[in-house]
Amino acid sequence: MASRQVTLAEVAKHAGVSLATASRVLNGSTRQVSEELRERVLGTARRLGYLPNASAQALARNSSVLVGLVVHDIADPYFSSIAAGVTRIAEDAGLVVVLGTTGRDARREVELVNTLRAHRARAVVIAGSRTTDRSASRQLAEEITAFTAQGGRVACVSQAKLGTDTVVPANRSGARALARRLAGLGHRRFAVLAGPPDLLVARDRLAGFKAGLADEGLDLPDANVIASGFTRDGGHAAVADLIAAHTGATCVFAVNDVMALGAMAALRDHGLRVPQDVSVAGFDDIPTLRDLVPALSTVRLPLEEMGERAARLVLDDVVAGPRTVRVAGEVVLRASTSAPGGVGLR
Amino acid sequence: MASRQVTLAEVAKHAGVSLATASRVLNGSTRQVSEELRERVLGTARRLGYLPNASAQALARNSSVLVGLVVHDIADPYFSSIAAGVTRIAEDAGLVVVLGTTGRDARREVELVNTLRAHRARAVVIAGSRTTDRSASRQLAEEITAFTAQGGRVACVSQAKLGTDTVVPANRSGARALARRLAGLGHRRFAVLAGPPDLLVARDRLAGFKAGLADEGLDLPDANVIASGFTRDGGHAAVADLIAAHTGATCVFAVNDVMALGAMAALRDHGLRVPQDVSVAGFDDIPTLRDLVPALSTVRLPLEEMGERAARLVLDDVVAGPRTVRVAGEVVLRASTSAPGGVGLR
DNA sequence: CAGTATATGGAAAGCGCTTTCCAACACGCT
């Protein structure tokens, strides 16, 4: 069944030249080949339908054309937006993107980088955010060291905890600015759907939000901070806990947009109107969610651009030391937040 | 900089065995190796931090562990959902997913399959839908033939136009059922945001919708069919044309959910209420859009499952002839559609 | 006990390509 492929040797033979010459013609070698032979080889290759064997090339050159992209969940619009940015840059550079998904499992992350190393991938972009799990972080760090020792480049999107090039979104300062703007609307009692306690992005956003409230002389009691999954369903489920907590909050901050989405749905289910009864804000500004009604107040992150920046970091010529690209977040107040007025959360 | 990797030969030497034995221990060969040597090799490999070179293995075995996934735009939730399904199955099978994006360019699709072939990818799932472009289709078909001739497997999601295994969603019958249900609500005048005329999914859905209306003795005048981009912005922009067309429609069908999303936003901008003034329905049931207000009536497609099915098609043992997996679409009527009553589209 | 089958180890021939090294030749000089 599997028909034999045309090899370089066959092309060379048919064209009446040596293997070396054929190779030099068919890849961008520095060496010159006379016009005559070059045409002959090119013609023969086309005629025979020659396609270089990428594995053989990778082996002989000791480097591949592969770029890894590690995300938690490609169906999550946060990651798929970043992925779009990464693939655009990588493909423009003629590279091939390998997609790995972790399902938020730190061990799987290590596995994936390991696999990428086995494939002699040229670079990897790790977009999943770090957790507080020390042992997993250490293992990943080791794997990354091995990867770079081998000549590969690594960039992360999010926390610069790994000593690699990093694209760092303004989680803290964005959340802080958001808190101040929300306080500016007149809110005094807040609740936060904080996501998983061990997830650094979630922690940073919570911390920033707290800092912003503190700036305004406001306090965020621990009882008003609800842990939850980092997903739409997490946000949805957290609302029950939130209501049970009787926080009296008039404004709820969910540490990402999809959680805010779930929360808004749950609030509706509980007969609460957004923003009349309670204001809701998120973080990320997921494109697909921009047409939500009421439109979601959030902190906009240029997700695709972040992916592009990460890819560039990893594909550009080497520069000394790990670089950090900071990406600002822009507070966007829309219809899901208003001045407090309704019943709030009793 | 690039430190030398540990090779099998070194492991063999350190363990005092031959290359062959080391290879047999470290991969699942059929050949037996005595417990003693096996332990020695395993220990040495671990101690030296041996990692097999995937390119060398691929070359020697003439087969890789790569599975291609070709989509138009990974940021589009339709594709990212399918991608999630494909990666889950592929990764569970220990394979590595290569993600290629076409940006809806048919030539790029051919390029990607070609690249995958050069990498001796084991299989490829093509999720981008076909167009009416004959020449592009022919080229893709040729490339696919070459790919399969080489032992690779190919599956498509959508139209079974390529002679490959295919996962076919019920575009036609789903749209048809939707039309009947909408007519059942009492609507008599419809408009369709039909997407690009050369895109087969879009055509099928339009055709199905027309058929459903015909079932009910209703007609869809050509003037009520608005061509547009297949995106949120396409749907948004189409509304201006729709209004200019003075169709008098009380119900608008957008051939996919993201277009419906854009259309709903645009209708709001024009001061029209959904569903009071005009009902809107989409197609796909994008997960992220389930919490929209008003909730979008649509035809649910199990997108992740479709990705999984496609992946299975391509990874399962070979069976004779191209197989087709039909996936039903379930009409889900929600709040974005109601009985006609308001002003409609004058 | 010869004779055959079975388990296990190693040598070596590739897999398809890149790249070093050398040879041959054509120049432009002195």
Add this chain to the structure above:
DNA sequence: AGCGTGTTGGAAAGCGCTTTCCATATACTG
């Protein structure tokens, strides 16, 4: 004529692995 210099072609040595083929050792049969 003799010589460096530059250009172009080819032979061949890998790249790191798998797998065939052979050799040896052991077990089993009648």
